[in-house]
Amino acid sequence: MTANKKSPGFDFVVKQLEADKDVDYATVRDAAAAAGFTIYPIMYGRAKAKLGLVEVAPRGSRKKARERAKQRKALHGDSFVPVIEPGSGPMESLEAVIDAMKAGDAARQRYRAALLQIREILDDVLQD
Incomplete structure (x- = not known):
């Protein structure tokens, strides 16, 4: 079961992905409907993330990026142009x-x- 709440639909998705990591959402959705569960795409994505089948950004990384952007704007105003490192592109x-x-x-x-x-x-x- 999940850590905080009992979610049989989510647990069903996790079990399906554990059995076959390449199963697509439509197949899982149809199997869940046959078992009496209603699942949503977000449940499928979170189950894949829980099992480590997809890369997930660390929690809070967007918040840190917003804070850095605020700091840059405070230092440079709206005229900030990011520096392109030599040899960093085509x-x-x-x-x-x-x-x-x-x-x-x-x-x-x-x-x-x-x-x-x-x-x-x-x-x-x-x-x-």
């Missing part, structure tokens, strides 16, 4: 930036050529 070097710009320019040229062809076709159709 644009690690100047060459990567240049390659991305060249790819964007090539795509722009292709789109422009296609639009010009469409314009010529429409002009021909409208003149006839």
